[in-house]
Amino acid sequence: MTNSIAxxxxxxxxxxxxxxxxxxxxxxxxxxxxxxxxxxxxxVVLPESVAQVRTVLHICNECRVPVVTRxxxxxxxGGARPNSDGVLLVxxxxxxxLDIDLASCTATVEPGVTNLAISDAVRQHGLFYAxxxxxxxxxxxxxxxxxxxxxxxxxxxGLTLHNVMGLKVQTIEGDExxxxxxxxxxxxxxxxxxxxxxxxxxxVVTEVTVKLLPIPSNRSVLLGAFDDxxxxxxxxxxxxxxxxxxxxxxxxDKLAIKAAEEFANVGYPTGAEAILLxxxxxxEADVKQHTSQVERLMKSFGALDIDxxxxxxxxxxxxxxxxxxxxAAGRIAPDYYCMDGTVPRGKIGSVLSAIAAMSExxxxxxxxxxxxxxxxxHPLILYDAAEEKQQQRAEEFGAEILECCILAGGTITGEHxxxxxxxxxxxxxxxxxxxEQFHQLRKVFDPSGLxxxxxxxxxxxxxxxxxxxxxxxxxxxxxELERF
Amino acid sequence: xxxxxxxxxxxxxxxxxxxxxxxxAILGHGSxxxxxxxxxxxxxxxxxxxxxxxxxPDELVITARSGTSLEEIQEVVHAQxxxxxxxPPMFNRKGTVGGAIASGLSGPGRPWYGSTRDSLxxxxxxxxxxxxxxxxxxxxxxxxxxxxxxxxxxxxxTLGLILSATFKLxxxxxxxxxxELERSDVDAFHLLESYSRRSSTLAGSCHSEQTLYLRFAGxxxxxxxxxxxxxxxxxxxxFSWSELRDQNLSFFGDSSPLWRVSLDRGNLYQNIDExxxxxxxNGSLVWVKTPTESPPPVSTDVGRVEPFRHLGVQPKSSLKYxxxxxxxxxxxxxxxxxxxx
Numbered sequence: 001m002t003n004s005i006a007x008x009x010x011x012x013x014x015x016x017x018x019x020x021x022x023x024x025x026x027x028x029x030x031x032x033x034x035x036x037x038x039x040x041x042x043x044v045v046l047p048e049s050v051a052q053v054r055t056v057l058h059i060c061n062e063c064r065v066p067v068v069t070r071x072x073x074x075x076x077x078g079g080a081r082p083n084s085d086g087v088l089l090v091x092x093x094x095x096x097x098l099d100i101d102l103a104s105c106t107a108t109v110e111p112g113v114t115n116l117a118i119s120d121a122v123r124q125h126g127l128f129y130a131x132x133x134x135x136x137x138x139x140x141x142x143x144x145x146x147x148x149x150x151x152x153x154x155x156x157x158g159l160t161l162h163n164v165m166g167l168k169v170q171t172i173e174g175d176e177x178x179x180x181x182x183x184x185x186x187x188x189x190x191x192x193x194x195x196x197x198x199x200x201x202x203x204v205v206t207e208v209t210v211k212l213l214p215i216p217s218n219r220s221v222l223l224g225a226f227d228d229x230x231x232x233x234x235x236x237x238x239x240x241x242x243x244x245x246x247x248x249x250x251x252x253d254k255l256a257i258k259a260a261e262e263f264a265n266v267g268y269p270t271g272a273e274a275i276l277l278x279x280x281x282x283x284e285a286d287v288k289q290h291t292s293q294v295e296r297l298m299k300s301f302g303a304l305d306i307d308x309x310x311x312x313x314x315x316x317x318x319x320x321x322x323x324x325x326x327x328a329a330g331r332i333a334p335d336y337y338c339m340d341g342t343v344p345r346g347k348i349g350s351v352l353s354a355i356a357a358m359s360e361x362x363x364x365x366x367x368x369x370x371x372x373x374x375x376x377x378h379p380l381i382l383y384d385a386a387e388e389k390q391q392q393r394a395e396e397f398g399a400e401i402l403e404c405c406i407l408a409g410g411t412i413t414g415e416h417x418x419x420x421x422x423x424x425x426x427x428x429x430x431x432x433x434x435x436e437q438f439h440q441l442r443k444v445f446d447p448s449g450l451x452x453x454x455x456x457x458x459x460x461x462x463x464x465x466x467x468x469x470x471x472x473x474x475x476x477x478x479x480e481l482e483r484f
Numbered sequence: 485x486x487x488x489x490x491x492x493x494x495x496x497x498x499x500x501x502x503x504x505x506x507x508x509a510i511l512g513h514g515s516x517x518x519x520x521x522x523x524x525x526x527x528x529x530x531x532x533x534x535x536x537x538x539x540x541p542d543e544l545v546i547t548a549r550s551g552t553s554l555e556e557i558q559e560v561v562h563a564q565x566x567x568x569x570x571x572p573p574m575f576n577r578k579g580t581v582g583g584a585i586a587s588g589l590s591g592p593g594r595p596w597y598g599s600t601r602d603s604l605x606x607x608x609x610x611x612x613x614x615x616x617x618x619x620x621x622x623x624x625x626x627x628x629x630x631x632x633x634x635x636x637x638x639x640x641x642t643l644g645l646i647l648s649a650t651f652k653l654x655x656x657x658x659x660x661x662x663x664e665l666e667r668s669d670v671d672a673f674h675l676l677e678s679y680s681r682r683s684s685t686l687a688g689s690c691h692s693e694q695t696l697y698l699r700f701a702g703x704x705x706x707x708x709x710x711x712x713x714x715x716x717x718x719x720x721x722x723f724s725w726s727e728l729r730d731q732n733l734s735f736f737g738d739s740s741p742l743w744r745v746s747l748d749r750g751n752l753y754q755n756i757d758e759x760x761x762x763x764x765x766n767g768s769l770v771w772v773k774t775p776t777e778s779p780p781p782v783s784t785d786v787g788r789v790e791p792f793r794h795l796g797v798q799p800k801s802s803l804k805y806x807x808x809x810x811x812x813x814x815x816x817x818x819x820x821x822x823x824x825x
Contacts, residue, residue: 104748104768105680126681148627159625161634162602177805183746183768185590185599185638186788188825189809193601193634197627214682241542243565243655283683283710286703342623344543376625414625422628429628433615438629440812444805457629 003085006063007043010087013055018093020044029088032070033135034078034421036337036391041068041082046090050206053089053170057204060087061172066453069200071112071140074133075147076338077419079199079455086453089204091142097121098207104182106165108209111142115149118210127212130157133415134323142205148197150415152248152322153279155373157213159415161196166209169195169202172446182209194441199417200452202445216281219247220291221315224303225272229253232274233349235301236372239278240345242297244290248279249373250322253352256329256367256380260321263328268321269305276303276372277322279315325369326380333365333382337394341405342414345375354404355379362397364390376414377405403428418456426456427463435460487535489549491616491647497528498645498818499614507821510641512551512580516573516587517793525820528645530582536560537648538622545605545622547650550582557581566653569597573729582646588638591729592699595765596687601637603652609636611644612814622650635809640825643813657687657701661711664720667696676766685710690728692735692762697723728764735762740773743780747787 010019020026021043030038047053060067066086073080082088095112100122107118107129115136118129132151133139139149145167148160157163166180169191179192195202226232232251239249252260252275261268268275276298280290291308298306309315329336343351352368359366370377379401383394402412402425412418412425426435438457442449501508509518511527533551540546541564548557554574561567571591572584585607590599597603606620620626620633636646667675672691679686685707688699697720700707711717727733736742740760747768759780760773771792772780779789806824810817 101748102681103677148631150625154625158598158602161631162598171805175805181788182748183787184594184765185588185601186746187588187638187790189806190588190601190635190638191805193631193637197631202630214680214684216683218683237542240544243658245655282702283685283706285705285709286685289703289705342625344540344545344623346540346543371625374625375623409621410623411621411626411628413628414623415627417627418629426628431617434617434619434629437611437615437617437632437813441630441632441809444808444812 002063003042003065006059006065006087009059009063010043010045010056013059014045014047014052018046018048018052020046026088029073029082029090032073032075032078032080034076034081034419036385037078037081037420039082039084041088042085044088044090046093048093050168050170053091053204053206054174056087056089057170057172058174060450061174061448064448064450066450067172068452069146069204071143071146072114072135072138074135074139075143075417075419076340077413077417077421079147079417079419079452081420083453091204092140094206095140100125101182105212106182106209107212108166108207109141111145111205111208112140115139115141115144122212123215126215128215129210130163130213131160134326141208141210145196145205145208146198146200147417148415150371150374150376152250152371154371155249156245156247161193163211164192164196164208165211167192167195167205168207170204170206172203172448172450177203180209197417199419199456201442201456202451216247216283218284218287219279219281219312219315220287221309221318222278222280222291222294222298223268223307223318224276224278224298225269225305226274226276226303227272228302229274229352230349231302232276233352233372235276235298235303236348237345238297238301239294240373242293244293246278246294246373247281248277249371250277251275251368251370251372252277252322252325253368255365256325256369259328259332259367260325263331264321264324266317266321272304277318322369325367329367329380329382334384334386335382335391335394337381337383337398339377339379339381339398339401340413340416341402341410342374342376343405343408343410345372347408347410348372348375348377351377351404351408355401358397358400362393364394364397366397371414374414375410399425420455423456423458423462424466426458427466432460432463435463488532489535490530490533490551494528494530494533494645494647495610495614495616498610501818502612502614502816505816507818509820510582510586510645512583513553513578515575515578516583516589530580530645533647541566543622544653544655545650546653547622547648548581549648550580550646552581554579554581554584561653562656565656567656568651569603569654570594570600571597571729572600573731575730577730581649585637585646585649586639586641592688592690592725592764595768597654599637601634604634604637604649605652606650607633607636608647608649609644610647612816612818616647620650624652638825642810642820642823642825644819657685659704659707660687660699660701661707662688662720662723662725663698663700663711663714663717664723665696665698665714665717666694667691668694672696673767680766688725688764689766690723690762690764691767699725733762735760735771738773740775741777741791742793743772743774744790744792745770745772745780745782745787747782
């Protein structure tokens with residue numbers, strides 16, 4: 001009933017082109033990048049201005065209609081899966097670059113601007129926006145903020161949270177929060193830290209001011225081939241503890257190398273058990289010095305073959321294989337499931353061994369690509385959804401990888417977010433009190449729980465239903481009870 | 485300082501406060517300006533809760549108890565060729581890990597190395613219900629749940645007590661030099677601006693009374709290259725970035741009211757050039773001394789003015805979300821009741 005009133009109000013306040021209700025029109029919005037989970041939205045609204053966003057939020061608040069905000073829909077954890085009786089607020093029409101300020105080296109943009117469009121717009125000034133998730137051609141900056149997106153260059157340049165200077169956020173109660181700006185670190189609670197990575201549950205980001213950095217004048221990429229994956233892992237630790245900060249440090253295992261080479265044909269050593277890709281950037285003098293330092297380190301850790309690229313086209317060639325790892329996995333299996341856990345760098349070797357054992361257990365192959373410098377793993381579980389129970393097995397396999405990451409002292413998600421995909425593992429990573437604190441925090445900005453309900457933070461009831469037992473710091477709750 | 489786990493006492497005291505309703509104020513070394521000056525509040529001191537819990541140089545990560553002195557942390561990580569990137573102030577050579585987080589302050593390298601909040605990876609805290617909670621973790625990439633760990637940065641003890649914290653570290657640069665140049669405000673501004681749009685090893689700036697000090701840090705060859713292209717610069721061995729960080733320079737020596745002004749870099753010194761100023765952070769952080777307790781005239785579209793020292797009343801946030809946030813973490817008002825930041 002309230003939904004029909006809400007629809008009437010939306011219709012009277014917004015231009016008709018901004019509202020989609022026909023099944024054929026709303027169908028394309030039923031999923032984000034986690035395509036295995038679909039839900040047809042009740043209504044899709046595509047606002048063209050901040051005023052329209054505020055109108056939508058006002059109506060939804062008055063009529064108690066849930067709101068799921070999304071950008072380009074490239075998210076991989078189902079965070080933007082629509083609600084069957086809610087509004088899907090799609091911000092892709094708000095794609096104006098509002099200001100490029102060369103004095104402060106910042107760009108202020110609307111949320112629907114794509115990640116790459118920012119760098120494209122400022123390249124002529126010798127500047128770029130550093131975080132570069134692999135979906136950067138398509139993904140929007142608003143979504144990057146909601147997910148605290150990463151990428152291959154986080155090791156040196158940080159995550160979205162380190163590169164956002166200011167935000168304007170609309171709350172469901174009708175307030176506009178103006179957070180940060182072009183200057184650093186004002187006093188007061190750090191609302192920006194809360195908004196970045198909040199998965200659309202605290203407010204709607206309508207303006208983003210990002211930090212721009214000078215494009216490094218020089219760059220090199222080294223590819224080291226190893227006949228032992230543990231040795232490649234040791235080399236990662238060796239590079240990090242040598243005092244170097246590479247712009248990127250990536251690792252691929254044998255199956256990933258083979259798939260990428262078949263797909264991109266870039267000359268990867270398909271006989272190797274693992275490769276490391278290390279990018280160095282900066283001024284001419286330091287790139288030269290650091291490149292030879294990495295080359296020496298790779299040799300000392302037993303690299304069989306080292307390819308050093310300085311020429312931009314050659315650098316591009318070496319990266320191309322890594323960047324096509326996901327579509328390449330899509331070619332060697334009908335379906336793949338991309339996981340996203342982080343572990344301390346020193347645990348990479350043991351976690352990889354555990355994943356190999358799980359691969360046997362679940363009888364599903366896995367190709368490993370990861371941001372080794374950050375300890376961020378992306379195992380790609382290969383399966384065939386047409387085969388009975390393979391999808392379920394793939395999801396169970398993925399869940400076990402995440403549990404393994406927690407036990408290794410890491411986390412269930414490094415950069416893809418919790419969404420709906422990893423909501424059950426939140427029960428393992430956090431105690432009831434911690435989850436309750438998340439809920440209390442959420443109520444600060446959204447007392448009625450209308451913003452992206454059912455995502456990211458599980459209810460305590462859900463946790464007890466799935467029967468996950470939270471083992472906190474190795475201590476079982478109620479150790480006096482016998483357990484079988 | 486010996487390692488000591490005082491968490492049972494700290495948690496117990498908070499639990500008692502929860503039962504009795506008697507508020508408490510958290511204190512580390514007492515090196516920083518207090519939020520409120522009140523005689524009616526009991527202090528809970530973290531300075532006996534000390535020690536590095538976990539330090540793995542090859543992970544570039546350190547975990548320490550909140551009462552651990554910043555000086556100890558710096559010594560231990562420097563021995564491994566590493567540093568706390570945000571280089572938090574140690575006023576009077578004092579200051580704790582917990583105080584650095586709670587104050588949210590960062591040192592002179594902030595625009596290049598990030599803030600204290602930026603390098604904070606995780607915390608263990610006790611909230612206003614007496615619950616021990618862990619947020620964040622020990623890994624660089626972590627987006628599970630809201631980023632409550634970083635909320636504690638700059639929260640000034642109003643949301644709970646920090647028991648321990650984990651920071652990301654950075655390697656110390658191979659080579660570092662400080663150079664000195666005579667530059668007017670305008671010339672200093674143009675020089676700094678030119679650096680922001682090209683790769684360089686610039687890692688610190690300080691300008692006061694026509695003198696500009698620049699720090700270059702990086703590979704030896706790159707630092708030398710940056711120095712050789714700078715006209716009229718001479719290497720300076722007398723300027724200390726840690727003295728700037730800790731406000732021991734003569735500029736900070738008197739008892740005039742001191743204001744912290746965050747400026748958009750494009751607006752360097754507008755309206756305040758007749759006052760006594762010292763700028764750092766590439767010109768975006770300006771310390772201003774005023775003859776009276778009236779704030780310097782900086783309009784809100786240019787920058788933000790905050791009182792720092794020798795000033796009576798601290799501002800309170802009027803934002804309703806600040807009160808609610810306080811309520812969400814400290815519903816009984818155990819930690820500095822009535823204060824939101």
